[in-house]
Amino acid sequence: MKSLTAAAVHTHTAIRTAGRSSVSLLGVIPTALMLVGMSMVWAGPLAAPAAAATTGSNTIVLPSSGWEKVTITGHDSDCSGTMGLESPTSQVLLSDYHSLPIGTSKTVGSFGAGTELLFYLEPTGICGGHELSSDPSWAQVSNPSSTEWVIGWEDLNPGTGDFNDLVVVVDLGALPTGCTPGDGQVAVFKNAHYGGMCVVRGAGSYSSPTATGLPDNSISSFWLGANVRLLACQDSGFRGLCRGYVASNSNLAGTVIGNDQISSFRVQKTLPSDSSWEPGNCTQYAADQMHKYTGVYPGWSGDAKQWKSNAAAAGWKVSGTPAVNTIIVLQPGTYTFKDSWSSGQYNVTDFPSGHVGWVQAVSGSGTWVKFSDWNWADQLGVVNTHWVVVSGGISFIYPNG
Numbered sequence: 001m002k003s004l005t006a007a008a009v010h011t012h013t014a015i016r017t018a019g020r021s022s023v024s025l026l027g028v029i030p031t032a033l034m035l036v037g038m039s040m041v042w043a044g045p046l047a048a049p050a051a052a053a054t055t056g057s058n059t060i061v062l063p064s065s066g067w068e069k070v071t072i073t074g075h076d077s078d079c080s081g082t083m084g085l086e087s088p089t090s091q092v093l094l095s096d097y098h099s100l101p102i103g104t105s106k107t108v109g110s111f112g113a114g115t116e117l118l119f120y121l122e123p124t125g126i127c128g129g130h131e132l133s134s135d136p137s138w139a140q141v142s143n144p145s146s147t148e149w150v151i152g153w154e155d156l157n158p159g160t161g162d163f164n165d166l167v168v169v170v171d172l173g174a175l176p177t178g179c180t181p182g183d184g185q186v187a188v189f190k191n192a193h194y195g196g197m198c199v200v201r202g203a204g205s206y207s208s209p210t211a212t213g214l215p216d217n218s219i220s221s222f223w224l225g226a227n228v229r230l231l232a233c234q235d236s237g238f239r240g241l242c243r244g245y246v247a248s249n250s251n252l253a254g255t256v257i258g259n260d261q262i263s264s265f266r267v268q269k270t271l272p273s274d275s276s277w278e279p280g281n282c283t284q285y286a287a288d289q290m291h292k293y294t295g296v297y298p299g300w301s302g303d304a305k306q307w308k309s310n311a312a313a314a315g316w317k318v319s320g321t322p323a324v325n326t327i328i329v330l331q332p333g334t335y336t337f338k339d340s341w342s343s344g345q346y347n348v349t350d351f352p353s354g355h356v357g358w359v360q361a362v363s364g365s366g367t368w369v370k371f372s373d374w375n376w377a378d379q380l381g382v383v384n385t386h387w388v389v390v391s392g393g394i395s396f397i398y399p400n401g
């Protein structure tokens with residue numbers, strides 16, 4: 001299959017180099033004849049492509065965050081097809097590019113600083129292929145300003161080498177909707193690719209469509225600002241399937257949560273590291289466990305006893321009901337402990353700053369909780385496990401509730 005494609009390119013090139021007008025004749029040659037022609041021309045391994053004239057690196061790395069758009073500034077080809085974004089997400093940008101007028105623009109989306117954008121050209125018919133902007137055989141990328149790239153595509157190779165079959169400018173465009181999330185904020189959009197009706201929401205719990213600010217089952221994309229996580233749920237009241245997101249998503253179609261499904265969500269503050277807590281302390285351990293489980297550090301600070309209120313203020317669910325893989329928070333007080341499920345009970349009162357740990361098990365009745373921690377009895381950075389009786393001074397911070 002691969003060699004047939006190579007043969008097709010080789011064949012077409014041979015005709016094309018004879019003169020541009022001959023290219024259009026290909027359109028009326030029956031497919032069967034084309035195949036015969038290919039097999040006759042094809043005679044062994046394809047020669048290495050002619051070296052393309054490049055302007056250096058074909059890499060497109062964004063120096064700052066912002067919205068990117070792509071605009072057609074030229075095309076000169078007898079082939080058409082699609083041009084799109086290959087990564088960090090896959091999306092079609094220009095369909096049937098040959099028929100689109102010069103000046104046609106398409107929003108690519110918003111990306112963080114340092115993101116590498118990789119585009120593809122997928123010509124159809126005789127030019128058929130899947131070509132990447134990183135490959136100098138197919139694309140010539142220049143960088144006239146720090147926020148602007150020009151991609152000249154060659155849809156045949158070896159081709160005319162002028163890289164003008166499709167020319168697009170990729171640049172920082174204006175936000176199309178006016179919804180720009182700041183630090184700790186999320187913008188949610190009714191349409192894919194950050195389009196249509198939108199709202200910006202800060203840390204908090206939005207339990208119904210009315211609270212979210214968009215019609216029920218309408219959200220198709222969301223954009224995360226810095227230091228934030230979005231917990232999106234299919235049903236109101238944070239019920240049904242919920243999913244935590246730590247990166248923007250330009251098109252929810254085909255994702256786990258799905259397009260036009262979200263009915264409630266939490267906007268949850270995060271921190272970039274665990275450096276807000278004393279090394280070796282129980283708070284740092286709980287923060288690290290949260291990071292292992294969700295990919296983010298909890299977006300609050302303070303002593304263990306402050307975690308209950310601080311977590312709720314940062315948009316995270318806090319409940320008195322125990323569950324595995326939650327943070328347990330003990331307010332100053334007296335609690336009944338045991339060291340293992342079968343060992344004897346004893347009371348502990350020594351929690352002047354409160355205490356936090358990570359829940360590993362819950363007894364069938366919900367009466368006892370097993371958790372791990374650091375800094376038990378001044379053992380900084382040492383993991384211990386305990387069983388404790390759930391009582392009024394104990395609460396739980398849920399990563400996914």
Ligand SMILES: [Ca+2]
Pocket residue numbers: 189190191192217218219220260
């Ligand atoms: Ca929608």
Ligand SMILES: [Ca+2]
Pocket residue numbers: 217233234235236260261262263
């Ligand atoms: Ca729903």
